[in-house]
Amino acid sequence: MEKIYDIVIIGAGPAGLTAGLYASRSKLDVVILEKNAIGGQIAITDEIENYPGAPKDSTGPTLVSRMKEQALHFGAVIEKGNVTSFDFNNKIKIVNTDDKVYKAKSVIVANGGTPKLIGCPGEKELTGKGVSYCATCDAAFFEELEVFVIGGGDSAVEEAMYLSKFARKVTIVHRRDKLRAAQSIVDKAMANDKIHFLWDTVVEEIKGDGIVESIVFKNVKSNELHEHFAHDDDGTFGVFPFIGFDPVSHLYTDVLDMEWGYLKTDDNMVTNIDGIFVAGDIRVKSLRQVVTATSDGAIASITAEKYIEENFE
Numbered sequence: 540m541e542k543i544y545d546i547v548i549i550g551a552g553p554a555g556l557t558a559g560l561y562a563s564r565s566k567l568d569v570v571i572l573e574k575n576a577i578g579g580q581i582a583i584t585d586e587i588e589n590y591p592g593a594p595k596d597s598t599g600p601t602l603v604s605r606m607k608e609q610a611l612h613f614g615a616v617i618e619k620g621n622v623t624s625f626d627f628n629n630k631i632k633i634v635n636t637d638d639k640v641y642k643a644k645s646v647i648v649a650n651g652g653t654p655k656l657i658g659c660p661g662e663k664e665l666t667g668k669g670v671s672y673c674a675t676c677d678a679a680f681f682e683e684l685e686v687f688v689i690g691g692g693d694s695a696v697e698e699a700m701y702l703s704k705f706a707r708k709v710t711i712v713h714r715r716d717k718l719r720a721a722q723s724i725v726d727k728a729m730a731n732d733k734i735h736f737l738w739d740t741v742v743e744e745i746k747g748d749g750i751v752e753s754i755v756f757k758n759v760k761s762n763e764l765h766e767h768f769a770h771d772d773d774g775t776f777g778v779f780p781f782i783g784f785d786p787v788s789h790l791y792t793d794v795l796d797m798e799w800g801y802l803k804t805d806d807n808m809v810t811n812i813d814g815i816f817v818a819g820d821i822r823v824k825s826l827r828q829v830v831t832a833t834s835d836g837a838i839a840s841i842t843a844e845k846y847i848e849e850n851f852e
């Protein structure tokens with residue numbers, strides 16, 4: 540007889556792994572599908588100091604590996620799978636990967652998103668070593684240091700405001716001479732003594748030996764290059780690119796309700812389609828952190844369990 544899972548979870552980041560842990564602990568038959576490395580964004584995060592209870596020297600990979608072991612321990616199955624299409628129209632949901640068809644009573648969509656990269660030399664090598672895509676996670680590392688925020692949208696200006704509570708000086712580097720962000724937040728940033736602006740400027744290269752030491756800017760009007768070096772006393776500075784975040788949601792366009800490309804749910808992770816739940820960074824929410832992803836995953840799993848009880852037993 541063909542297998543019908545209780546829950547298919549798409550994505551093995553903190554949200555998906557936590558949903559898998561809760562579901563398997565409730566003795567549900569659950570499979571987690573992941574096309575890349577297990578752990579999502581935290582798998583590439585060097586230091587995790589804001590996840591409650593995580594040991595002092597926790598790194599993204601160590602935390603992920605513990606989450607994975609815990610889910611597997613209770614019977615969750617993790618399979619490599621790139622979801623290419625699905626059919627959510629009927630009571631039994633179908634999820635297709637490159638090489639397999641999965642059937643399930645419910646689906647938890649937890650495939651996250653990725654910050655847009657500048658794409659310049661040095662950016663990837665120095666991520667977690669001065670380059671960061673999360674102000675809430677990493678601002679504390681730049682207490683009394685200098686910080687550059689790249690971008691001119693709402694995220695860049697809001698995060699610059701947050702960083703100004705820690706950093707000595709925050710410079711917003713924007714490729715035009717006018718911010719895209721909402722005027723209300725722009726007014727606040729303009730009135731903040733710690734926030735400065737570098738207009739018509741893009742980042743050409745980020746340099747450093749194991750830690751950010753300098754950054755090369757290009758003025759897009761004059762094509763002039765300028766290399767900024769860390770102050771001798773500091774040794775380093777922060778680079779926070781906020782040039783957009785891509786939720787991996789294109790597959791669900793016209794099927795699940797969205798806002799700015801993020802999937803909409805209620806507080807119980809319920810979507811506009813019966814039996815389809817959403818958790819983690821792909822969801823409309825105000826704080827994208829490991830702690831909120833795991834919370835979403837737990838809620839999604841419990842809601843899915845109740846849905847299965849009410850609709851299948």
Ligand code: NAP
Nearest residue numbers: 657690691692693694695714715719741781782783784799
């Ligand atoms: P965004 O609005 O797309 O802004 C991205 C910014 O980065 C723009 O200023 C853009 O410049 C710049 N940029 C893009 N690619 C770049 C590159 N390769 N090099 C240098 N700069 C680059 O992204 P977002 O700020 O993440 O916001 C995404 C959505 O969420 C928006 O709709 C925003 O309104 C919304 N949001 C709302 C709130 C809120 O209401 N509180 C908070 C955060 C986000 P250009 O301006 O020249 O295109």
